[in-house]
Amino acid sequence: MAEHEDTTHVEHEHTTHSQIFYIAIGVALLILTATTAAVAFVNLGPLNPVVALLIATIKAALVVIFFMHVKGASEKLTSAVVVSGFFFLAILLTLSLADYLTRSWR
Amino acid sequence: MATKAASPVIPVNQTPKLNYLNNGHGLKSWLLTTDHKRIALLYLVSVSIFFFIGGIFAMLIRLELLTPEGDLLSADNYNKAFTQHGMIMVFFFLIPVVPAVLGNFLVPLMIGAKDLAFPRINLLSWYLYITAGILFLHCMLNGGVDTGWTFYSPFSTEYTNTNIVEAGIAVFIAGFSSIFTGLNFIVTVHRMRAPGMTWDRLPLFIWANYATSLIMILGTPVIAITIVLVAVERLFHLGIFDPRLGGDPLLFQHLFWFYSHPAVYIMILPSMGVISELIACFARKRIFGYKFVAISSMAIAVFGFLVWAHHMFVAGISLYAAMIFSFLSFSVGVPSAVKVFNWTATLYKASITYATPMLYAFGFIGLFTIGGLTGLMLATIGIDVHVTDTYFVVAHFHYVMVGGVLMGYLGGLHFWWPKITGRMYPEGWAKLSALFVFVGFNLTFFPQFILGYLGMPRRYWQYPPEFQVLNVLSTAGASILAVGYLLPMIYLLWSLRYGPIADANPWNAAGLEWKTSSPPPTFNFDETPVVTWEAYNYDEIPEKELEAPVAR
Amino acid sequence: MHDSRAIPGPASTTTTQVATADHEVHNPALLHHFADAQQQKNAASLGMWLFLVTEIMFFGGMFCAYLIYRLAHFNAFAAGSQQLDIKMGAINTAVLIVSSVTVVLAVKAAEVGKRKLLTGYLVVTVLLGMTFLVVKGFEYKEKFEKHHVPGPSFNFTDKFDDNGKQIPVNSKEAELFFSLYFAMTGMHALHMIIGCGLFGTLAVLAWKGHYAPSYFTPIENAGLYWHLVDIIWIYLFPLLYLISRHS
Numbered sequence: 059m060a061e062h063e064d065t066t067h068v069e070h071e072h073t074t075h076s077q078i079f080y081i082a083i084g085v086a087l088l089i090l091t092a093t094t095a096a097v098a099f100v101n102l103g104p105l106n107p108v109v110a111l112l113i114a115t116i117k118a119a120l121v122v123i124f125f126m127h128v129k130g131a132s133e134k135l136t137s138a139v140v141v142s143g144f145f146f147l148a149i150l151l152t153l154s155l156a157d158y159l160t161r162s163w164r
Numbered sequence: 165m166a167t168k169a170a171s172p173v174i175p176v177n178q179t180p181k182l183n184y185l186n187n188g189h190g191l192k193s194w195l196l197t198t199d200h201k202r203i204a205l206l207y208l209v210s211v212s213i214f215f216f217i218g219g220i221f222a223m224l225i226r227l228e229l230l231t232p233e234g235d236l237l238s239a240d241n242y243n244k245a246f247t248q249h250g251m252i253m254v255f256f257f258l259i260p261v262v263p264a265v266l267g268n269f270l271v272p273l274m275i276g277a278k279d280l281a282f283p284r285i286n287l288l289s290w291y292l293y294i295t296a297g298i299l300f301l302h303c304m305l306n307g308g309v310d311t312g313w314t315f316y317s318p319f320s321t322e323y324t325n326t327n328i329v330e331a332g333i334a335v336f337i338a339g340f341s342s343i344f345t346g347l348n349f350i351v352t353v354h355r356m357r358a359p360g361m362t363w364d365r366l367p368l369f370i371w372a373n374y375a376t377s378l379i380m381i382l383g384t385p386v387i388a389i390t391i392v393l394v395a396v397e398r399l400f401h402l403g404i405f406d407p408r409l410g411g412d413p414l415l416f417q418h419l420f421w422f423y424s425h426p427a428v429y430i431m432i433l434p435s436m437g438v439i440s441e442l443i444a445c446f447a448r449k450r451i452f453g454y455k456f457v458a459i460s461s462m463a464i465a466v467f468g469f470l471v472w473a474h475h476m477f478v479a480g481i482s483l484y485a486a487m488i489f490s491f492l493s494f495s496v497g498v499p500s501a502v503k504v505f506n507w508t509a510t511l512y513k514a515s516i517t518y519a520t521p522m523l524y525a526f527g528f529i530g531l532f533t534i535g536g537l538t539g540l541m542l543a544t545i546g547i548d549v550h551v552t553d554t555y556f557v558v559a560h561f562h563y564v565m566v567g568g569v570l571m572g573y574l575g576g577l578h579f580w581w582p583k584i585t586g587r588m589y590p591e592g593w594a595k596l597s598a599l600f601v602f603v604g605f606n607l608t609f610f611p612q613f614i615l616g617y618l619g620m621p622r623r624y625w626q627y628p629p630e631f632q633v634l635n636v637l638s639t640a641g642a643s644i645l646a647v648g649y650l651l652p653m654i655y656l657l658w659s660l661r662y663g664p665i666a667d668a669n670p671w672n673a674a675g676l677e678w679k680t681s682s683p684p685p686t687f688n689f690d691e692t693p694v695v696t697w698e699a700y701n702y703d704e705i706p707e708k709e710l711e712a713p714v715a716r
Numbered sequence: 717m718h719d720s721r722a723i724p725g726p727a728s729t730t731t732t733q734v735a736t737a738d739h740e741v742h743n744p745a746l747l748h749h750f751a752d753a754q755q756q757k758n759a760a761s762l763g764m765w766l767f768l769v770t771e772i773m774f775f776g777g778m779f780c781a782y783l784i785y786r787l788a789h790f791n792a793f794a795a796g797s798q799q800l801d802i803k804m805g806a807i808n809t810a811v812l813i814v815s816s817v818t819v820v821l822a823v824k825a826a827e828v829g830k831r832k833l834l835t836g837y838l839v840v841t842v843l844l845g846m847t848f849l850v851v852k853g854f855e856y857k858e859k860f861e862k863h864h865v866p867g868p869s870f871n872f873t874d875k876f877d878d879n880g881k882q883i884p885v886n887s888k889e890a891e892l893f894f895s896l897y898f899a900m901t902g903m904h905a906l907h908m909i910i911g912c913g914l915f916g917t918l919a920v921l922a923w924k925g926h927y928a929p930s931y932f933t934p935i936e937n938a939g940l941y942w943h944l945v946d947i948i949w950i951y952l953f954p955l956l957y958l959i960s961r962h963s
Contacts, residue, residue, distance in 0.1 A: 091810060098802075110955075111955075114955075118947045121946060136761070143768070144772065146382045146469060157414075160483075279749035283747075285763075347763055356750075356759070381769055385773035386773050389775070393778070401895075402895040409889060410888060412788075415784060418780075422777075
């Protein structure tokens with residue numbers, strides 16, 4: 059198992075996308091930025107922060123997947139590292155909130 | 165054991181082979197080295213110095229507590245003494261000690277690599293450690309810090325006049341040193357293993373250090389930013405933890421313990437790895453339940469991140485959260501118990517050699533069990549409310565951090581001493597000092613359990629006279645313990661010159677590190693090893709060498 | 717890793733026979749302790765990703781503080797957020813996104829060995845990063861002028877909504893918002909400064925021809941760092957600038 063992980067991915071040519079593709083992703087990111095700024099002025103009630111974070115996450119995902127090349131030729135290990143980072147951040151946030159949201163004297 | 169004619173080991177009286185120690189001389193060859201083994205020795209020296217300084221503060225504390233009155237130190241100086249003791253011992257000794265000394269030396273050797281993946285970052289990590297250490301000593305000589313090692317806000321952000329910022333920067337830099345060590349280990353274990361060294365053949369010491377490194381990577385940045393926030397609150401009035409602005413000092417504790425509880429596992433996990441190696445070698449058996457012990461290391465690393473608020477049960481967190489954290493804290497007991505039971509099961513019907521490292525291993529199992537079980541008591545909210553901030557807590561974490569970590573470290577240091585230096589330590593003196601450490605340790609800290617249960621609070625420099633007997637016992641134990649720690653410093657130095665020459669594998673142990681010469685050559689192996697055997701294949705190692713006497 | 721030389725004998729024998737290590741002609745960038753360039757590249761890449769995880773956790777501590785305080789003091793956060801300059805924030809977001817594109821184009825140029833193009837993209841990236849910092853500087857200047865910098869001179873009164881109605885805001889809690897604002901954007905700006913230095917160095921080295929299609933790992937890894945700093949800003953922008961803008 060270990061050997062597979064280390065050797066089977068010969069990834070010299072992992073930047074598989076063209077220049078045009080990268081610029082297109084960049085344009086998509088700019089459009090999303092404009093969208094999130096515009097949507098912020100529309101009253102969606104409690105959905106405003108949800109939408110803002112959703113768009114931010116889409117943007118972050120675009121950057122991670124296409125600019126940082128996590129998808130495609132790169133290994134599963136890289137994805138595992140990224141996911142573990144966000145997983146432990148989620149632990150920090152949720153378990154802290156478990157305290158703050160249940161304090162009866164607030 | 166005399167070198168056998170058939171053995172491929174270089175005969176003793178031949179001119180010594182070029183090894184990492186005699187390959188290059190002079191200060192520059194050490195201070196600019198990228199050899200993981202030399203960096204391990206740099207760490208060994210610097211960590212020992214900090215242990216000595218921290219120990220001096222420990223003795224000051226114990227001497228002050230010899231009498232009920234506050235006579236030796238003033239209250240302020242006592243605060244500073246236990247703060248320096250805690251900070252030095254935690255950040256500059258316990259956290260780096262096993263990974264940076266033994267781990268640095270052994271991780272590449274055990275997996276058959278020439279070096280760690282990033283040798284220059286490894287050296288950088290030592291320089292960061294030294295920079296942090298010097299900064300901290302400078303802070304100490306200029307008055308020190310009096311917050312306790314925990315930097316609790318709002319005392320640290322608002323009230324204390326001591327130099328929090330400088331101490332904080334020191335801890336911040338030391339944190340980066342630790343991050344770089346962890347990063348190096350993870351990449352090395354993933355990328356640098358010798359052919360055939362699959363994950364299920366990794367020594368348990370490697371698994372333990374891998375799990376430790378995960379905590380270093382995931383936890384340390386959080387305390388780094390927490391300390392930065394404390395510093396900017398002091399320097400620039402950014403009141404993140406300031407209750408006057410609606411900030412919450414408890415948030416500091418959340419962030420602090422998010423790292424500092426897992427930090428306990430940074431300390432203890434590598435020692436557990438050492439113990440696995442020792443027990444397998446001196447019981448001449450494969451560790452019982454190898455996979456479970458390996459996975460339990462990872463489980464401890466992950467569960468360790470779920471339990472931090474048990475340090476805050478009486479600090480004002482919600483009862484609901486307290487119950488969750490109490491429950492989760494018990495879950496860490498499971499993988500810890502898996503380890504203890506599997507070590508014990510390994511010993512069952514084994515032919516055990518009572519060499520010094522094994523004595524430390526036995527000490528570890530007993531003391532860690534006591535430390536762990538009292539930890540479960542403290543995870544129980546009902547008990548914790550009563551004994552929070554008493555000597556019960558002090559005794560508990562010393563049983564884990566000193567009884568656990570130091571036992572593992574000393575055991576490992578003796579075990580690998582012939583590999584590190586090419587010389588054997590004097591067995592008789594070593595056994596004596598192991599006895600001193602064990603007796604002294606228990607005499608120091610067991611009375612503190614009773615003191616805490618009777619209600620003596622920690623961090624006070626005076627106490628009611630009825631507590632004096634137990635405190636005198638504790639101080640007496642600390643003196644014995646000090647002798648137990650000083651003895652190895654002396655006889656290990658002595659052995660550098662006068663110790664019997666060790667051959668490549670004096671313990672007849674399994675493991676790649678024993679298959680190269682002692683001390684190893686600069687690139688560890690003359691030829692990249694190919695692993696075709698399972699870890700701890702003691703049943704395949706020829707029986708006859710078993711009789712080799714340990715003391716020579 | 718790719719070593720298929722003879723297997724040494726049984727487990728108990730040692731491998732100390734002096735071997736003549738067969739050193740092939742090495743890539744000058746290949747360090748001695750790696751078996752081949754691929755192993756070195758994989759190690760560097762994994763190391764960089766692990767470093768990025770530490771960055772996530774580093775900023776994560778502040779995001780945690782942000783989340784908890786925003787839930788506790790929403791009105792003050794909204795009022796504080798509305799005092800931020802959304803135009804400057806949006807422009808800076810765009811600047812960073814464009815810089816991320818130039819970074820990824822630089823990596824592509826390095827991969828195909830176009831030295832001048834690579835240097836050009838790296839220089840443009842540095843310029844964009846500096847643009848970001850300059851805009852940020854103007855924002856900070858505005859905060860100083862409006863006394864929105866936490867500390868003894870902090871002043872946050874007379875906040876009106878679009879209809880001219882005064883918003884009841886606890887100015888102390890608004891100070892907390894600005895504390896977080898400065899901590900988070902300040903730490904981000906520090907990372908930008910480091911990034912600019914890093915890319916400036918890379919640009920010089922690239923111009924001198926240090927990188928080739930066979931070896932451009934530093935460009936790739938510095939790119940990963942830049943993208944992560946970009947991602948952090950992608951979250952900071954809505955979280956700091958866009959709270960309750962519709963009210």
